[in-house]
Amino acid sequence: MRSYEKIWEYIDKKLHISDIPLKGMPKYALNLTYWTGGLLAAAFIYQALTGMLLLLYYQPGATLTNPNDPTSALAYSSTMFIMTKVLFGNIILTSHQYMAYAMIFLIYVHFFRNYFLGVYKKPRGLAWSVGILMAIITILLGYTGYFLPYTEISVDATNVGVNIAGQVPIIGNLLASLLIGNGTMAERFSRFLDYHVIILPTLLILLLGLHMYLFEKNEAAPPLKLKSEMKKIKWFPTYFIYTIAITLLLWGLILVISGIFPLSLLPVYGSGIPITPMPEWYLMPEYKFLDFQGITPLIEIIAISLLILFLIFLPFLDRSESRDPKDRPIFVAIGSTNLSLLILLTAWGYEQPAILIPVPEWVSIIFIIILFNFGFTYFMYKRYRSEEL
Numbered sequence: 001m002r003s004y005e006k007i008w009e010y011i012d013k014k015l016h017i018s019d020i021p022l023k024g025m026p027k028y029a030l031n032l033t034y035w036t037g038g039l040l041a042a043a044f045i046y047q048a049l050t051g052m053l054l055l056l057y058y059q060p061g062a063t064l065t066n067p068n069d070p071t072s073a074l075a076y077s078s079t080m081f082i083m084t085k086v087l088f089g090n091i092i093l094t095s096h097q098y099m100a101y102a103m104i105f106l107i108y109v110h111f112f113r114n115y116f117l118g119v120y121k122k123p124r125g126l127a128w129s130v131g132i133l134m135a136i137i138t139i140l141l142g143y144t145g146y147f148l149p150y151t152e153i154s155v156d157a158t159n160v161g162v163n164i165a166g167q168v169p170i171i172g173n174l175l176a177s178l179l180i181g182n183g184t185m186a187e188r189f190s191r192f193l194d195y196h197v198i199i200l201p202t203l204l205i206l207l208l209g210l211h212m213y214l215f216e217k218n219e220a221a222p223p224l225k226l227k228s229e230m231k232k233i234k235w236f237p238t239y240f241i242y243t244i245a246i247t248l249l250l251w252g253l254i255l256v257i258s259g260i261f262p263l264s265l266l267p268v269y270g271s272g273i274p275i276t277p278m279p280e281w282y283l284m285p286e287y288k289f290l291d292f293q294g295i296t297p298l299i300e301i302i303a304i305s306l307l308i309l310f311l312i313f314l315p316f317l318d319r320s321e322s323r324d325p326k327d328r329p330i331f332v333a334i335g336s337t338n339l340s341l342l343i344l345l346t347a348w349g350y351e352q353p354a355i356l357i358p359v360p361e362w363v364s365i366i367f368i369i370i371l372f373n374f375g376f377t378y379f380m381y382k383r384y385r386s387e388e389l
C-alpha cells in the first residue's frame with residue numbers, strides 16, 4: 001500500500017468519511033463545468049471564516065473618538081486598524097472583498113450555465129428556484145457589507161439603495177425602515193451588521209442545505225449528448241479530493257491576487273471630498289438603468305421584480321421536455337439578451353456614471369440588442385434544425 005493510501009486509511013478510520021451517505025456521481029461530473037456550484041460553496045465558506053476574523057476587530061458605529069477628526073469614526077478607524085495594524089489584517093480584509101466579487105461572479109456563471117443547459121427542467125425546478133433566492137441573498141450580502149467601512153462612497157451608494165427601496169408602492173416605508181430602522185447612523189449600523197453577519201448568512205446556509213439536499217436527490221444533470229448510463233464513481237475518495245482541490249485552488253488564487261493588489265481604504269464619510277455615489281460593479285446595471293430618461297425608481301423596481309418572478313417561475317414557463325438549447329430558441333434568446341444587457345449596462349455605468357441617456361438613444365440601443373439576440377438565435381435555430389433533418 002502506498003504511503004498516501006495509508007494516510008487516507010488512517011484519516012478515514014478516525015473520521016469515517018467514506019461512511020457519509022453521499023451517493024457519488026457519474027464520471028461526467030469530474031469536469032470543472034459541473035463544479036460552478038461547488039466553487040460557490042467554497043467561496044461562501046471562505047467568507048464565513050474571514051468574516052469571523054474581521055469581526056474580532058471591526059466595531060460598528062459613527063461615534064468619533066476625536067471630535068475634530070472624521071477618520072476617528074469607530075467603523076472607519078477599526079477598519080483602518082485591521083488594514084494597517086493587525087497581523088495579516090490587510091490580506092484578510094482584501095481577500096474577503098475579492099472573494100465576495102468572486103462569489104457574485106460565480107453566481108452569474110452558475111446561473112447562466114444552468115439556464116442555457118436547461119438544468120431548471122424536471123426534476124430540478126425547485127433547486128433552481130431556491131438558487132434564485134440564494135442569488136438575491138448573496139447580492140444583499142454584498143450590498144450590506146459595502147456600507148460597513150463607512151467610507152464616503154459606501155455610505156452614499158447604500159443610500160441610493162435605501163431611497164429606491166423607499167419608493168416601492170405601499171410597502172416602501174416598511175422596506176426602508178427594515179433596512180435602516182429610524183434612520184440614525186447608530187440604527188443603520190446595527191441593522192446592516194445584523195443583516196450582513198447573522199440574518200442573511202443564516203438564510204443562505206438554510207437554503208444551501210435545501211439546495212444540496214435536492215442536488216443529492218436528483219444528481220447532477222447529465223450532459224446533453226449522453227447516450228447510455230455512466231458508471232458511478234464513489235464519493236470518497238475521488239469526489240472528496242476533487243472538492244478539496246477546487247476549494248484550495250479558489251482560495252489560493254484569491255489570496256495571491258489579494259497579496260498582489262491589496263486594497264486601501266477610501267476617504268471617510270463626511271470628509272467633504274466630492275464623489276459620484278457609484279455602487280460596486282454587481283449593482284452597476286441597476287444603477288445605470290436609472291440614468292435612462294423616463295425610467296423612475298418605481299419602473300426599475302417593477303422591472304426587477306418581474307425579472308425575479310420570471311426566473312423563479314421559469315421551470316413552469318419553459319415546459320418543453322428537451323433541455324437542449326437548440327430546441328428552446330425563445331428562452332435562449334431571452335437569456336442571451338439579458339446577458340448582453342448586463343454586460344452593456346455595467347460597462348456603460350463605468351464609462352458614463354450618472355449621465356442622463358435621452359430616450360431615443362437608449363431605446364434604439366436596447367432595440368438593437370434585442371433584435372440582434374433574437375435574430376441570431378433564430379438563425380442558429382434554423383441552421384441546426386435543417387442540419388438535423
Ligand code: HEM
Pocket residue numbers: 034035036037038039040041044107110111114119120124127128129130131132134135138208211215219220221
Ligand atoms: C450562493 C449561491 C449558490 C450556491 C452556494 C450553490 C451551490 C450549488 C452546488 C454545490 C451545486 C452542486 C453541483 C454544482 O456544482 O453544480 C449546485 C447545483 C445546482 N444549482 Fe446552485 N448554488 C447557488 C446558487 C444557484 C443559483 C443562483 C441557481 C440558479 C438559479 C442555482 C441552480 C442550481 C441547479 C439547477 C443545480 C443542479 C445542477 C446540476 O444538476 O447539474 N444555484 N448549486
